[in-house]
Amino acid sequence: MRIAIVGAGISGLTTAFYLQKARPDWELYCFDANPRVGGTMHTLERDGFYFEAGGNGFLTNKPDSLQLVEDAGASDLLLRSSDLTRKRYIYTDQIHRLPESPPLFLKSKLLTWPQKLRVAAEVFIPAKRDLQDETLQSFGYRRVGKAMTDVFLDAMTAGIYGTTPDRISVEAAFPLVVKLEREHGGLFRGMMARRKSQAGPGGVLTSFHHGVQTFIDYLHGHLRAHWYLGQAVHEIVRDGNAFRVRSDAQEIQVDQVIVSSPAYAAAEMLKSLDPTLAEQISHIGYSPIAVVGLGWHELDHPLDGFGLLTTTSAKMPVLGILWESSVFPDRAPEGKKCVRVMIGGQRSPELVNQDESGLLETARRGLELTMGITKTPDVHVVQRWDRGIPCYPVGHLSAMERLFAEVGKYPGLHLCNNAYYGVSMNDCARNGRLLAEKITAL
Numbered sequence: 001m002r003i004a005i006v007g008a009g010i011s012g013l014t015t016a017f018y019l020q021k022a023r024p025d026w027e028l029y030c031f032d033a034n035p036r037v038g039g040t041m042h043t044l045e046r047d048g049f050y051f052e053a054g055g056n057g058f059l060t061n062k063p064d065s066l067q068l069v070e071d072a073g074a075s076d077l078l079l080r081s082s083d084l085t086r087k088r089y090i091y092t093d094q095i096h097r098l099p100e101s102p103p104l105f106l107k108s109k110l111l112t113w114p115q116k117l118r119v120a121a122e123v124f125i126p127a128k129r130d131l132q133d134e135t136l137q138s139f140g141y142r143r144v145g146k147a148m149t150d151v152f153l154d155a156m157t158a159g160i161y162g163t164t165p166d167r168i169s170v171e172a173a174f175p176l177v178v179k180l181e182r183e184h185g186g187l188f189r190g191m192m193a194r195r196k197s198q199a200g201p202g203g204v205l206t207s208f209h210h211g212v213q214t215f216i217d218y219l220h221g222h223l224r225a226h227w228y229l230g231q232a233v234h235e236i237v238r239d240g241n242a243f244r245v246r247s248d249a250q251e252i253q254v255d256q257v258i259v260s261s262p263a264y265a266a267a268e269m270l271k272s273l274d275p276t277l278a279e280q281i282s283h284i285g286y287s288p289i290a291v292v293g294l295g296w297h298e299l300d301h302p303l304d305g306f307g308l309l310t311t312t313s314a315k316m317p318v319l320g321i322l323w324e325s326s327v328f329p330d331r332a333p334e335g336k337k338c339v340r341v342m343i344g345g346q347r348s349p350e351l352v353n354q355d356e357s358g359l360l361e362t363a364r365r366g367l368e369l370t371m372g373i374t375k376t377p378d379v380h381v382v383q384r385w386d387r388g389i390p391c392y393p394v395g396h397l398s399a400m401e402r403l404f405a406e407v408g409k410y411p412g413l414h415l416c417n418n419a420y421y422g423v424s425m426n427d428c429a430r431n432g433r434l435l436a437e438k439i440t441a442l
């Protein structure tokens with residue numbers, strides 16, 4: 001069997017890894033438009049500082065990334081975050097500690113007393129009867145009230161998806177809360193029931209020594225594939241029961257193709273095969289996001305915690321600031337400190353269009369306004385993702401059902417990328433593994 005994997009981000013690499021594990025006799029052909037593998041999972045090293053260009057790890061509340069790392073024999077590379085990650089902050093009109101427990105929530109000044117009572121009244125709100133999808137904002141306003149949604153859910157949505165609660169499908173992006181309402185009648189009831197039935201701690205943020213690049217390089221090094229790096233595939237067409245995969249430098253014939261590139265690239269390469277399918281894929285949009293890493297040889301601020309997220313109402317130039325050297329101390333040389341600043345998203349996409357010096361300036365302004373840090377950094381990196389994180393608007397899951405029904409008309413053609421069913425590393429690891437299991441079971 002000959003299989004092409006088009007796009008070697010974590011989705012494509014995971015699929016390739018599990019295919020190779022189950023069927024070492026199969027021939028794998030891995031293409032990527034970039035000269036390196038990993039996609040948005042990439043670490044930039046500057047003078048002993050390690051800055052993630054994208055995500056900085058995964059949560060262990062879902063098993064999939066850990067399983068991938070263990071199956072790959074790479075558990076030695078894992079790095080658990082420091083206990084400081086429990087201390088998180090939200091910037092509204094000033095910086096507030098995110099309450100970790102109900103008593104701290106009651107004490108917190110993030111919401112007024114009537115707003116807190118509205119949150120507590122969630123337990124009396126009847127469950128929605130229909131199965132219609134809705135925005136996270138509409139879900140939040142219904143269940144926990146406007147204030148809780150505009151502060152907590154707004155900041156969280158910016159932190160995970162680079163978007164806002166009124167633009168995102170609750171069903172596609174936060175399936176657990178929908179499940180809690182459907183199965184238990186509400187969030188508090190659902191959480192209590194889960195607490196009783198599921199022992200054990202929540203997830204721990206986990207990464208790799210010196211960044212995600214360490215694991216990406218490990219996976220790359222352990223895959224015996226034919227590598228075509230720096231080769232963007234521009235066309236995939238049928239050839240009898242097989243497929244022809246074309247880049248500028250190669251044309252190969254394979255039995256199956258896994259399209260694991262982002263949706264916009266997948267749409268381009270599938271145009272000749274099926275323009276209607278390509279059109280469906282092209283409707284998936286993206287949030288632009290920029291990441292600015294800043295490092296100091298000396299900094300007075302203690303960076304005592306995980307970092308902060310801002311709310312839309314705060315009107316800050318940044319979505320959030322992650323205190324990286326506190327979360328993973330090996331990200332900065334001994335005694336030095338670094339942070340990563342997130343800019344743009346759907347909240348302020350225009351900011352991502354700035355050049356490197358504009359983005360650096362925006363990051364420093366955000367740092368000054370939210371944390372009072374004005375000291376010039378000794379080291380910086382800037383990474384812009386014009387199409388960084390896929391958007392899951394209301395109706396995303398039904399659109400995906402229709403899309404995958406179309407793909408099913410082409411036996412041997414598969415889509416696997418964060419554009420479809422989940423953006424976290426855990427989601428990509430799960431979807432890659434499940435796809436490999438499906439292909440090897442055929």
Ligand SMILES: Cc1cc2nc3c(=O)[nH]c(=O)nc-3n(C[C@H](O)[C@H](O)[C@H](O)COP(=O)(O)OP(=O)(O)OC[C@H]3O[C@@H](n4cnc5c(N)ncnc54)[C@H](O)[C@@H]3O)c2cc1C
Nearest residue numbers: 007009010011033039040054055056233261265418424425
């Ligand atoms: C700023 C940021 C922060 C994030 N933070 C976190 C986090 O903390 N935790 C978490 O779990 N997730 C996080 N994520 C999300 C997560 O990192 C991504 O969803 C995941 O890495 C996507 O992997 P992928 O393989 O699906 O897609 P990608 O990483 O986009 O990989 C697709 C690959 O396809 C290649 N390609 C494109 N066009 C072509 C073509 N024509 N031919 C061949 N190859 C092509 C690309 O070069 C790329 O390598 C973050 C993402 C971003 C952008």
